[in-house]
Amino acid sequence: MRTRNFDIAVVGGGLVGAALAYGIAGGEVGAARVVMLDEGDHALRAARGNFGLIWVQGKGAHFPAYARWTLNSARRWPELAHRLHDDTGLDVGLSQRGGLHLCLSEQERVVRTKLVESDGGEGARLEMLDRAALRDVVPDLGPDVVAASFGRDDGHVNPLMLLRALHTGFAHLGGTLVVDAGVRSVSYARGIFTLTGTHTSVQAKRIVLAAGLGNAALAPQVGLVAPVTAQRGQIIVLERMPPLLPLPIETLRQTTDGTMLLGDSHEDVANTATSTGVLAAIANHALRALPRLAEARVMRCWAALRVLTSDGMPIYDASASAPGAFVATSHSGVTLAAVHALELAPQLAAGTLDPALTAFSGQRLRAAA
């Protein structure tokens, strides 16, 4: 097995890894010295199960740094979309006209209203809409819908096109992609990291661990912590339909080509099988929101694993014992793609994290664990 040398190696080709690799390759380091190590065709791939929301409302209510980071990313998304289009010719289908969170009972409305009132301290634009106001936006809502919160900064994007654009952009810039790398071990000696996988051996002066669930095992090998666990989410995709939903709803969105996506289940399960019981529950929930979907044809369903920390926030950290090793993980790979590519990547390329990101250190979870 031949060992190849690079300046920076990004471990992980999902939405987080690809956004970072793309951002680094487009910066001053130059793409020629950057490698992205991806898994093979059967990887778990949270990136392929993403719902595609750029979501600000409700995030970081108790974690101001996260609220700021999220809002910043939503605001910088148009820049990322433009840059990807310039580099690849691909349109990721960005739409940021706001998003809705439906309340299907009076109790839900009360809880949501409280959240809306407490939120927004970081500049997010959030308000409650009553049923009458809501009907002007989405005319076909079911009778159970009593109200909704409306976040003006929310939006959506085609997550698969985003993944492809990041990979293609990275390739066009001249970055090296290794697939089926299966990195299992990382070692550090005299300023050089060695990454070893089933078919790969790569050396680099700096490494970024963005391996999703794989980070849990990789990070401790270089003095970092990434206590992430899997949470299964299932998604239903319906056939293409005429426009029904002008705005994405947190559990329901219509893509630009008319496809309807239904989702948002949470199970502490670490496999990617679908289960008919949960799918039925998702279907019932969606039919309460939008009864007109009853006769729509189900095209396919799938399950993917979210990469979650115990507090739901991302981890960004630099290793003290192995200088040059960084870790990045987040279950909001789409929402945060803009700050990952445009802000975090330059910091990683320069070798130091902005002090504003110290709030995201994995150390905060070590105490709790």
Add this chain to the structure above:
Amino acid sequence: MDSNATLPADCELAIVGAGAAGMAAAALAASLGVDTVLVDEQEAPGGAMYRGLTRATSLRISDADYTRGIELIDAIDTAKLRFSGATRVCGISCTSDGFDLCVASRGHAQIMRARAVVLATGAMERALPIPGAALAGVAYAGAMLCALKLGAGAPAGRVVLAGCGPLLYVAAKALRAAGAEVVALLDTLSVRHFVRALPQALTFMRSPYYASGAKLLREVNDNVPIYHDVEEFAALGNDKLASVRFRAGNRAVTLIADALVVHQGVVPDVQLAEMLGCALSWDDRVAAWVARVDVWGMSSIAGAFVAGDGAGVAGARAAEHRGRIAALGAASSLGHIDVGARDAAAEPHRHALSVAMRGRRFIDRVYLAPPRFRMPEGDTIVCGCENVSARQVIELARQGCAGPNQMKAYLRCGMGACQGRDCGLIVTELIAREQRVHPGRVGRFHARFPARPMSLAELASLPSTEADRAAVARMPGVDASST
């Protein structure tokens, strides 16, 4: 037979597909006292081969094949089993003591538990990607034959057939019999093919297919202009087919046509087996995935049997015997017969199977669709559902795309209504060729639920537990969506 019974919540043996294999398996299993449920997407049993046979014309019944079909249908009519027609098996999974089948019928869906299953889902037509395939007037021979069997009329105007394989000639004969004006048959195979397969030809001449096959070829040859060695063909027209252009050797020809019927063989339909997690292998001889089974037709998963063309295309006669052998295997694993009785009962079916399989190697070898028609180039559409071209797939494969599932994420190929049935083999073979890897290593699309069409209301009608509903009920204010 308790016809179109309400599906039970439980049964011992669920048989999916009421073609030759499924019918034979069901009748035999029921006769051994196995509590058997047979389901099929069509209203009536028969499968593709014996479709519509209950209301067949006398002309059809005189044919030996069709007499076989009537016997099979009669056998399940009198058997003690439940048959549910117009029923789709949308999902299948393993449980601790058997299998859960997600079954949809007439606007309602349910879970049926079975201790053993026989997947007898048969074969499906191999896609034939050509320029203009989406034009109105272009149809597949298998679908056309099924429609004819159900009493549909032949297409009006000038009909051209193109592709390869015995079924193309069967279609030519059937279309002529139904009154169609068949103006040409474009065969993509070359005569050299037959020469290469000669070592297997002797066995083929002893097969039951030889006499009828030779007669069929003669009949079509005498009545339809046949062009061999067709290297390229395309359907032309605006929204509707107007002509067919083709090249054979140095000749380029354009034929005015109102209908183009294409075909290039059939391949096992392994979607449910794949969904269940049965081991599949890539069979180079037929350039397709085949379920791996033992001598009883049992897959890599205990209690899950694959019978008929799903375990390797061999035609209706072989399917019938493989169905019976699987039924014996299942009956024995369910404790209805002992191993000695099973082995003795299987003996005549094994003999009949070996007779029915004679010459199969020859047929596989001679009629394998040529690579250029399995792996298209340029703007030819690979995935008709999502309009993905061969060029796009090839480009990403060269960029190092990790495999069919990453390709699907990149291009959406295989995400459409057909669930990748049409483009799956093409994408696997294109990646294999571009990356110089064996197709068996490239792999295939993950099968996604539902395997068959289903409405959201049907999906919503499935049972869910308290825990399932709790997984979907959002805790207000908790942020855990994937964004």
